[in-house]
Amino acid sequence: MTALQRLFKFNGGVKPAYNKEASTGLPIAVAPTPTLLVIPLHQSIGGMPRPLVTAGERVLKGQRIGGADGNVSSAVHASTSGTVVAVEMRLMPHASGLSALCVMIEPDGRDEWIPRQPFDFRSATPTQTRDYLRDAGVVGLGGAVFPTYLKLNPGKQGKLDTLVLNGAECEPFITCDDVLMRERAATILKGVVIMREILSAGQVLIGIEDNKPEAVAAMEIAARAANQAAGDSAIGVVSVPTRYPAGGAKQLIRVLTGIEVPHGKRSTDYGVQCFNVGTAYAVYEAIALGQPLISRIVTVAGNVTQARNYEVLFGTPMRDLVALCGPLADSDRVIMGGPMMGLLMPDDSVPVVKATNCVLVGSKKLFPPPPPEMPCIRCGECAKACPADLQPFEMYWFSRAKIFGKAQEYNLFDCIECGCCAYVCPSHIPLVDYYRFAKSEIWAREIEKEAADVARERYEFRLLREEREKQEKAAKLAAKTAAGREKAAAAIAEAAKPAATPEEDAKKALIAAALERAKAQKELVHPGNVSDLTPEQQAEVAAIEARRAEIREMAKPHLRQDD
């Protein structure tokens, strides 16, 4: 198992102070249910789930309160039983400080579950299984919160060579995966077995950084049991060298299999798929126990007297969690995630969500403000530290100069924003900020360009249409005048020669036919997208109007009274 696994190296990486011991001393504790749960509807990558409940409604623990919307989306559930007091905009656990639609639940203290039934994925079609996991709200718990059902797809070949389980947990301070593996290894392995079956994976490699020997030992025992039960040796636990960001999905896949998955490619195309160990645990709970994802393990660490891991219901305010650990007096910020990639929270009232692997309390002493930024001296430290083999200083020059095309040529979008470059920079340049800025500028420009393209197409079509109408008008006019001339000529001819020749009759008939045709054509080009609708189209319009009204109704409470 761990014995003779050949390991590969990824370039770069750094070795910051890990600070993990502080939160691994005590077992996982269950965080108390707060007096009010604030559950954001948008907790995963992809579309914002539709709210399925309204204020005043009673909900049960595990009841779906947000339905997956669109191809990439994942459902959201009530974390406990209680009453929905409001569905309204609240501050999100995001660095932007923006608000989004949240379901506020006042717990009734009974913690009453919905009826739970295991899902028989063996007799279900793959699509049914994926729909089930989508509606169970299972997303990647490593921090990226990508809907798991989309990744539980073996891809074109219909089977996978290697299923990689990510227990590396390379970010300093965070130990939620570590303690989960120590305490619930058997359950994780049950989830792994299910995932392996869904993906038809040949082997399973569980990668754990070698600074977590207890987790490695616990997982080895559980893996051995799972292998014995299956009668093979497909599942291996691999201790990988401790070097940030070994827990990056691409870095871990590289270390374990030697495969480099390029940016923008599916890893299944290379026969690999990677999941966090916490996700495997959630898959087990959803499929074998019928429990949707309503809680997770969260590390509370940093500037606190007793760092610890808690099992936390989604929607619990971070402030409540921090209070459990005794924040020190000089604490001045709350960070979601670790010190390398974490997001600075706008406020400590924001709720714990599926992406919250760690609530890190900071202070000026723990995370001192960086020394003044100096010019880049091209020393190349950043390039040596970059795990994506980029030239960070080149991307910095171009991002800074707003030459975004060049920044893209230097593979800006291959940057995983791990922070290694900024960590080692002797000039203390906030390099990652420059990349975030450049990326968002490029995205904004692309959106602008798309909008401009649509507008241009519309304009060009209008020109085309006007030109066509003009031509048709001219044709009609020409036909009319031609007809008039013919008529006059005919009258003169008639006066001169009373009997009309059959030839002339034929000509007249031709002209009349041409006129008819012109008239018919004119009617055809008449813009008719609101009149002459088929009943189906009319029904569709009515449905759209109804939806709009509904949304307006829903938005009313959030609009200010005076506008």
Place this chain on the structure above:
Amino acid sequence: MNNSPYFLKPASVQSVMLRVLVALLPGIAAYVWFFGAAVLVQIALASVTALAAEAVMLRLRDKPVMLFLSDGSALVTAWLIALTFPPIVPWWLTVIGVLTAIVVAKHLYGGLGQNPFNPAMVGFALMIVAYPSLMSQWPAAGFTDFVPQWNAIFGSRELDAITMATPLDALRTALHTADARATVAGVLGSNATFGNVGGKGWEWVAAGYFLGGLYLLQQRIITWHMPVAFLATLFVISGGFSFYDASRFAGPGFQLFTGGAMLAAFFIVTDPVSGCTTPRGKLIFAAGIALLTWIIRTFGAYPDGIAFAVLLMNIATPLIDMYTQPPVFGHKIKGEDS
């Protein structure tokens, strides 16, 4: 409040520059031992001039003076100028050289990190073109008397007693101007300028720089690429030509241990700001400097060609970097890595 990452590795431009200065110390010690304390006077003179010029330029450019003054980059430039100039040049020559480097080559191009040319080499090149004779007066090894050296720098110039051509100069002059029968071996054997490997005394100074270079490698301030490519190229070219005709071309030992070769390999070629940054680019860049140095030394009109070679390759730096970009993660050619 800043964004992630929230803590940084304790590293700074200042600590990089200070370690470069420390790495120069063994070479300077050997220099003083064999050629007297004049070089220390020049280092002090250059340092004061550099810091003053830097302060004035920072003030004029509205930059935080103390922050940038303490980064140590001006001192590195000053020390390199003092170490590449003859130690007994008059004081004003050093001052002009340093001013050229700091004011023109560094700040007029945008200051720290922005200069396309190595500032110390710009200073050296300008001075050797403008004052070729003054820039060719080197003290003889073992003549360490301080008073005449001090006088040479600040007062009357009674130089004949203390100067001597450098080994490179002596060899070239002998080979180019003397009768056609002069050979490398003959010249080297007959002249007191030459030591066991390179120039007398100079070979020990070079050894000191080599030691300092190893320290820089150990501290990971420089990578192996540039020193190895520079020294290896110089070794191969001079070795090849010396093998072809030992009477007309000096051997690799002589080339590596005379002039500024060792100083250049670890301290000048490796300037990150004006040099290449990609691993392959570093190899090409340093090899190019070695090639040009050997050509100028062997066929050119100047005693040592390193300064010109560095400046010429500085011009090519962006181009080399552009064409030597290392493959990005996941974009490596299939089969390249196993």
